[in-house]
């Protein structure tokens with residue numbers, strides 16, 4: 001980390017770190033204090049990286065840092081480690097802890113750890129509205145008196161209570177929290193703390209306890225900050241403690257903290273027991289029931305089909321493609337270029353068969369944008385309602401076949417929104433094997449929103465059997481490959497349960513902002529790739545290489561897959577984005593150049609294809625070049641092989657679609 005120049009450091013207020021359990025409203029509060037938007041969703045693990053912003057509403061406009069949610073400062077996954085690391089890296093920052101009032105036990109467990117690190121802090125008890133609905137009451141005044149730090153009740157989504165934060169920031173101080181550890185632990189902690197670097201200051205006791213608890217994720221930090229003797233000292237003391245305590249130091253520490261938290265809870269936490277479940281609770285339970293969850297899922301899929309497939313890909317695309325581009329933009333662009341542009345090559349580059357307007361923009365804006373736009377709205381509703389984690393719980397049993405359970409199912413479902421983002425969410429998974437497996441399966445067979453929309457629209461144009469076969473082949477491939485990979489890959493899977501948030505009524509504002517942010521992202525990220533792909537095709541065409549390429553790929557495209565030769569173009573641009581490839585097939589189908597069977601084969605291949613360039617980069621970033629390259633080297637030939645077999649079988653059986 002670079003440090004600010006002295007003059008700035010002297011006057012700049014210390015940064016403020018938003019820390020708290022997952023899914024408690026940290027990002028909502030970040031947005032409220034900085035007036036900038038970061039993604040807010042109703043599932044744990046929305047934030048997996050830190051976001052920095054200027055807290056415009058706080059005195060001196062300090063830097064505000066949003067962190068991934070965590071239940072403990074002994075991290076169990078990469079995202080939790082990010083939070084622990086930033087706490088160590090920013091020793092002067094004030095901690096603005098955000099907690100869920102209903103789950104005060106978990107909140108205070110984290111407060112205990114922050115107190116041990118000697119952090120100056122405040123506590124926001126958020127989600128007061130839900131606590132009230134559940135009959136939970138927390139005496140915040142009494143809690144404040146006992147902890148000695150400002151305790152601010154709030155309902156962030158209604159902007160209630162947040163004005164207490166600027167008023168009380170200056171009162172932030174170290175919480176008084178005595179976990180009363182066994183004397184042997186206290187002695188060892190004192191000894192280890194004395195050996196730690198002085199610049200850790202107040203944090204030394206907390207870090208000593210972390211080291212004694214045997215946190216392996218601190219190994220790298222220890223290498224940079226401790227001498228070998230100190231590391232040996234920690235190991236010796238830890239081994240001695242385990243012998244004398246009869247259990248691991250981590251367990252003894254955690255027990256003592258829990259005892260102290262329970263005592264505090266008895267004084268300030270009141271819950272009425274006999275409250276009947278609300279309508280929302282019942283709906284939530286129904287949606288993850290092994291039997292009743294199935295009709296709920298069918299209902300959700302039906303609505304998805306109506307909204308994205310029929311309205312987005314049907315009605316809206318008709319308006320944009322036939323209407324806006326077909327009748328207005330393309331004819332106007334063609335007329336203008338014929339009038340004003342004397343060079344044929346430039347005219348072709350703009351409005352030819354591989355033209356920027358007639359191909360790149362038509363594909364990106366007229367075909368894909370309406371589809372992803374409607375999908376973003378629908379997916380946002382699912383995200384904010386709390387349905388996605390419930391779906392993950394319900395399908396958990398089937399996903400076990402692929403060696404995925406608990407938390408690992410959530411990123412697979414998020415892949416339906418965007419595979420690239422979902423690949424980043426794999427950071428919430430505890431083991432390396434799970435992270436690799438989910439990254440691989442996302443790249444192989446989870447179609448993202450853009451692609452899914454185009455695929456759905458095409459499937460809508462054939463007999464229902466087509467949808468059935470497409471879904472069946474993709475699912476069977478995913479499960480078959482997942483099953484084999486989970487057995488072949490070294491490492492272990494975890495059994496961490498996914499936490500299910502309450503069902504919440506999505507806020508229209510959040511859905512709109514999120515959709516706008518995602519649409520902007522699509523325009524910035526996807527449109528340039530559509531332009532690039534079109535440019536490649538244009539150049540190949542202009543240099544006469546395209547027909548040769550089509551000829552060269554004939555044995556594969558025409559021979560094995562049974563598709564017309566120009567389908568090769570779509571596969572080529574499919575390397576940049578699968579949805580671009582799918583959009584190519586969509587148009588071939590519209591122009592009657594693909595029959596039902598050919599469309600189905602093309603769709604299966606493009607679904608199993610590499611997702612998009614952005615996804616490939618994220619795969620490399622998260623998993624390393626070698627692993628990512630191996631995954632892609634498997635996926636591409638495999639996708640064509642499945643298509644070839646499907647073509648052969650369907651023709652053999654004589655299916656008509």
Ligand SMILES: Nc1nc2c(ncn2[C@@H]2O[C@H](COP(=O)(O)OP(=O)(O)OP(=O)(O)O)[C@@H](O)[C@H]2O)c(=O)[nH]1
Pocket residue numbers: 020021022023024025026027028029039040041042043044045046047048067068069070126127128129130154155156157158384504
């Ligand atoms: N009813 C209610 N919902 C809230 C409140 N604060 C946040 N939410 C909702 O809680 C969910 C989680 O909010 P986020 O801000 O994404 O939570 P987070 O703590 O950043 O979550 P992670 O990044 O996953 O750790 C969203 O659906 C919010 O709309 C509140 O005070 N009341």
Ligand SMILES: [Mg+2]
Pocket residue numbers: 026027039040046047067068069
């Ligand atoms: Mg967040």
